[in-house]
Amino acid sequence: xxxxxxxxxxxxxxxxxxxxxxxxxxxxxxxxxxxxxxxxxxxxxxxxxxxxxxxxxxxxxxxxxxxxxxxxxxxxxxxxxxxxxxxxxxxxxxxxxxxxxxxxxxxxxxxxxxxxxxxxxxxxxxxxxxxxxxxxxxxxxxxxxxxxxxxxxxxxxxxxxxxxxxxxxxxxxxxxxxxxxxxxxxxxxxxxxxxxxxxxxxxxxxxxxxxxxxxxxxxxxxxxxxxxxxxxxxxxxxxxxxxxxxxxxxxxxxxxxxxxxxxxxxxxxxxxxxxxxxxxxxxxxxxxxxxxxxxxxxxxxxxxxxxxxxxxxxxxxxxxxxxxxxxxxxxxxxxxxxxxxxxxxxxxxxxxxxxxxxxxxxxxxxxxxxxxxxxxxxxxxxxxxxxxxxxxxxxxxxxxxxxxxxxxxxxxxxxxxxxxxxxxxxxxxxxxxxxxxxxxxxxxxxxxxxxxxxxxxxxxxxxxxxxxxxxxxxxxxxxxxxxxxxxxxxxxxxxxxxxxxxxxxxxxxxxxxxxxxxxxxxxxxxxxxxxxxxxxxxxxxxx
Amino acid sequence: xxxxxxxxxxxxxxxxxxxxxxxxxxxxxxxxxxxxxxxxxxxxxxxxxxxxxxxxxxxxxxxxxxxxxxxxxxxxxxxxxxxxxxxxxxxxxxxxxxxxxxxxxxxxxxxxxxxxxxxxxx
Numbered sequence: 001x002x003x004x005x006x007x008x009x010x011x012x013x014x015x016x017x018x019x020x021x022x023x024x025x026x027x028x029x030x031x032x033x034x035x036x037x038x039x040x041x042x043x044x045x046x047x048x049x050x051x052x053x054x055x056x057x058x059x060x061x062x063x064x065x066x067x068x069x070x071x072x073x074x075x076x077x078x079x080x081x082x083x084x085x086x087x088x089x090x091x092x093x094x095x096x097x098x099x100x101x102x103x104x105x106x107x108x109x110x111x112x113x114x115x116x117x118x119x120x121x122x123x124x125x126x127x128x129x130x131x132x133x134x135x136x137x138x139x140x141x142x143x144x145x146x147x148x149x150x151x152x153x154x155x156x157x158x159x160x161x162x163x164x165x166x167x168x169x170x171x172x173x174x175x176x177x178x179x180x181x182x183x184x185x186x187x188x189x190x191x192x193x194x195x196x197x198x199x200x201x202x203x204x205x206x207x208x209x210x211x212x213x214x215x216x217x218x219x220x221x222x223x224x225x226x227x228x229x230x231x232x233x234x235x236x237x238x239x240x241x242x243x244x245x246x247x248x249x250x251x252x253x254x255x256x257x258x259x260x261x262x263x264x265x266x267x268x269x270x271x272x273x274x275x276x277x278x279x280x281x282x283x284x285x286x287x288x289x290x291x292x293x294x295x296x297x298x299x300x301x302x303x304x305x306x307x308x309x310x311x312x313x314x315x316x317x318x319x320x321x322x323x324x325x326x327x328x329x330x331x332x333x334x335x336x337x338x339x340x341x342x343x344x345x346x347x348x349x350x351x352x353x354x355x356x357x358x359x360x361x362x363x364x365x366x367x368x369x370x371x372x373x374x375x376x377x378x379x380x381x382x383x384x385x386x387x388x389x390x391x392x393x394x395x396x397x398x399x400x401x402x403x404x405x406x407x408x409x410x411x412x413x414x415x416x417x418x419x420x421x422x423x424x425x426x427x428x429x430x431x432x433x434x435x436x437x438x439x440x441x442x443x444x445x446x447x448x449x450x451x452x453x454x455x456x457x458x459x460x461x462x463x464x465x466x467x468x469x470x471x472x473x474x475x476x477x478x479x480x481x482x483x484x485x486x487x488x489x490x491x492x493x494x495x496x497x498x499x500x501x502x503x504x505x506x507x508x509x510x511x512x513x514x515x516x517x518x519x520x521x522x523x524x525x526x527x528x529x530x531x532x533x534x535x536x537x538x539x540x541x542x543x
Numbered sequence: 544x545x546x547x548x549x550x551x552x553x554x555x556x557x558x559x560x561x562x563x564x565x566x567x568x569x570x571x572x573x574x575x576x577x578x579x580x581x582x583x584x585x586x587x588x589x590x591x592x593x594x595x596x597x598x599x600x601x602x603x604x605x606x607x608x609x610x611x612x613x614x615x616x617x618x619x620x621x622x623x624x625x626x627x628x629x630x631x632x633x634x635x636x637x638x639x640x641x642x643x644x645x646x647x648x649x650x651x652x653x654x655x656x657x658x659x660x661x662x663x664x665x
Contacts (some may be wrong), residue, residue, distance in 0.1 A: 494561070
């Protein structure tokens with residue numbers, strides 16, 4: 001009602017205060033009068049709505065602020081414009097210019113005018129309202145497209161492949177894009193990081209917070225933090241960065257595909273379900289959502305997934321979906337359905353759950369929130385020899401694991417021990433020589449820069465092999481310090497004395513191995529050297 | 544690791560007695576610095592046309608060793624002395640190419656081929 005009255009006021013030139021003050025001036029008889037705003041609860045509205053024709057202001061006796069304003073500005077007659085029982089506008093008239101009272105003919109004329117003007121005013125109001133609504137819809141749609149683009153760009157395009165495991169994800173965005181996200185990250189140690197989360201709010205703000213959260217969590221995954229540590233760090237980084245009314249729920253897990261060990265921590269996210277030998281259990285770990293308050297700690301739990309076990313991770317879009325009776329899908333229903341569908345494997349769980357949801361919600365259902373479903377299933381070893389082969393292929397074996405005091409010169413000892421450890425691999429000499437140089441340089445850096453030549457601080461060296469790679473991890477206690485990026489030394493500048501002759505260490509390491517990763521947390525700093533065992537990147541004719 | 548004495552010998556080839564040859568130690572690292580500098584000082588005293596570094600006994604060069612060789616090269620350039628290297632293992636030939644030391648230090652497979660190339664040096 002107020003909107004319509006305002007619209008009418010605008011149509012009659014409302015908003016120009018100069019005009020308003022001159023409305024009833026005899027010198028400017030054709031000026032439009034000031035718009036009279038009438039509050040929705042003003043008794044004048046009910047009176048005018050039922051008046052049935054011209055109303056004489058002087059004769060009204062109502063406790064109405066609008067009526068008072070009309071009197072003040074000199075309104076004598078009011079002609080209500082009523083369309084289908086609703087007051088859509090008023091024609092306000094001041095005293096006649098002839099200074100005589102309005103006659104019965106005048107009133108009849110005004111009533112006729114009102115009868116003809118009302119439909120036109122109503123149509124004009126509806127057209128205007130539609131224009132405003134169309135503009136708003138377009139704006140919202142554009143915003144949704146931006147949000148959808150941000151979200152779809154950042155969600156993984158491919159699922160990681162892990163022998164012996166089946167991973168499936170379905171992300172079904174709501175029209176008003178929510179803040180769901182999921183991510184995977186394969187760590188250099190062969191573990192897989194899985195994350196599922198949900199940002200409060202919708203649209204662009206949620207998408208932007210989702211993008212930030214994803215980056216922060218990826219950073220934690222790269223640092224190879226445990227799930228609890230990852231959420232602590234993410235919370236500390238996100239808390240000052242996101243708006244006060246927003247937060248993020250997140251389930252973060254590290255999976256060791258060889259042993260089946262799944263470590264997880266939960267920042268207020270819906271509890272995953274574990275299906276194990278016909279029983280379904282919630283995986284409980286407590287923790288507050290990310291970004292709500294600083295200094296949070298996150299409980300860390302772990303389970304071992306055996307062949308045939310599976311885990312469902314999901315967002316609240318599924319359990320909080322409502323049907324036409326406003327009944328919620330709910331956790332008990334989900335629990336029961338997981339139980340029903342996971343008998344003999346969960347490969348069709350996602351499709352089955354979405355089909356159940358469609359049945360529950362009905363054909364006219366409009367999805368209220370994003371729905372994310374992720375299943376992780378350890379395959380049953382139907383063919384033991386095949387399963388064993390797969391296991392062998394993906395297995396990572398430790399060849400050596402030792403520590404040395406941080407004394408200059410021990411880099412040679414590290415080199416000797418690593419070379420002895422990899423002897424059984426029968427690597428070509430060129431590869432052994434590169435490994436020697438890389439191990440020696442990385443150990444020297446660990447002793448000199450990481451542990452600052454403090455003999456009591458050990459340099460830890462871990463040598464692992466899989467069927468595809470040889471990995472040497474060299475860890476010192478220099479975490480938390482900045483790590484210099486390897487740069488190409490400028491030999492001309494060194495020879496001309498413009499640059500120190502030193503500074504070859506990282507350059508050499510990087511060129512001696514196929515991959516070099518630097519991982520650091522608050523306490524440790526690890527350089528990981530990887531030599532591919534198939535398709536030698538440094539192959540030379542002598543190999 | 545205990546510090547060990549690093550031996551770096553300087554000699555002259557009978558066929559080209561004016562050319563000093565430095566026999567490098569088995570490990571070129573921080574411990575080799577003093578001996579290497581002393582050998583170079585001795586070799587460069589008479590402003591020879593060239594100095595040959597013999598890597599025949601070298602088993603290990605680390606980044607500090609590379610830096611030492613860069614320092615020697617820089618001194619030699621200042622004094623107008625050409626530097627040659629011989630008898631490097633394949634691995635260190637690769638390292639010298641990667642570091643571009645090979646652009647400033649001509650590498651020969653052995654002492655004989657290195658000495659044979661010296662008369663043609665400008």
